[in-house]
Amino acid sequence: MAKSKIILDLANSSVDTMTALKRAKVLLLELGNDKLLEWVNCEIAGYPSDAELPEYRVVQGNLMGSYFKGSMANHMKWNNVSLPLGKMPDEIRDRILNVSFHEGVDALKKLLESADDEERQLGATLPAEFFPIIAKCNNDPYMNIISARVVIGSQFVQNIFSVIENKLLDIFMILEKGFGNLDSLDIDVSGKSEEELHKISERMVVVIYNDNRVTVGNGNKIKDSNIASSIK
Numbered sequence: 001m002a003k004s005k006i007i008l009d010l011a012n013s014s015v016d017t018m019t020a021l022k023r024a025k026v027l028l029l030e031l032g033n034d035k036l037l038e039w040v041n042c043e044i045a046g047y048p049s050d051a052e053l054p055e056y057r058v059v060q061g062n063l064m065g066s067y068f069k070g071s072m073a074n075h076m077k078w079n080n081v082s083l084p085l086g087k088m089p090d091e092i093r094d095r096i097l098n099v100s101f102h103e104g105v106d107a108l109k110k111l112l113e114s115a116d117d118e119e120r121q122l123g124a125t126l127p128a129e130f131f132p133i134i135a136k137c138n139n140d141p142y143m144n145i146i147s148a149r150v151v152i153g154s155q156f157v158q159n160i161f162s163v164i165e166n167k168l169l170d171i172f173m174i175l176e177k178g179f180g181n182l183d184s185l186d187i188d189v190s191g192k193s194e195e196e197l198h199k200i201s202e203r204m205v206v207v208i209y210n211d212n213r214v215t216v217g218n219g220n221k222i223k224d225s226n227i228a229s230s231i232k
Contacts (some may be wrong), residue, residue, distance in 0.1 A: 010172065016109075020165065025040045036208065066145070
């Protein structure tokens with residue numbers, strides 16, 4: 001059987017991620033599986049601020065900042081340098097360096113385009129409450145941090161799209177194997193038993209949720225505001 005055009009389009013990058021997600025939503029509606037539809041809807045519209053994020057939407061960045069040593073009258077200053085984290089416990093290190101992306105795919109795309117067009121870095125500002133913790137972990141009471149932000153390489157954000165598209169390809173191929181050509185965006189579930197439909201749905205659930213998920217909230221991220229407001 002020839003491959004469905006919607007599979008070839010996605011494999012050849014002939015359609016964008018949003019279009020592929022909308023096609024998946026139309027097809028998955030026929031199965032009525034809440035887990036599948038929740039994932040598609042969140043990727044389209046964005047994840048709630050307290051959502052359990054997929055692993056691929058939590059990116060670890062590099063901590064950059066400015067600090068001085070000494071008194072205000074007599075000191076040495078370092079501007080926009082990598083800030084060491086010393087003997088910081090892993091849990092706190094992850095809270096500082098991990099940046100969560102809740103945006104839907106269109107908002108993420110615009111975020112990337114804006115950063116690339118204006119040659120800006122993606123990043124999130126680190127709250128001042130972390131500054132004395134960093135100095136303590138470096139065993140350096142004379143380290144006075146002025147500002148700090150976690151900087152994210154655009155390639156790591158681009159990887160979010162790659163992961164989503166790979167999952168969509170797997171979903172489309174599972175659907176095609178179960179129901180035949182998908183180009184009409186309509187699948188006939190009447191010819192399958194409930195058990196067969198359940199097995200097909202569960203295979204796709206595994207494709208989507210086989211990674212670790214990160215609960216965001218209660219201190220597991222730098223701040224609640226959208227990272228788009230932190231492009232500097």
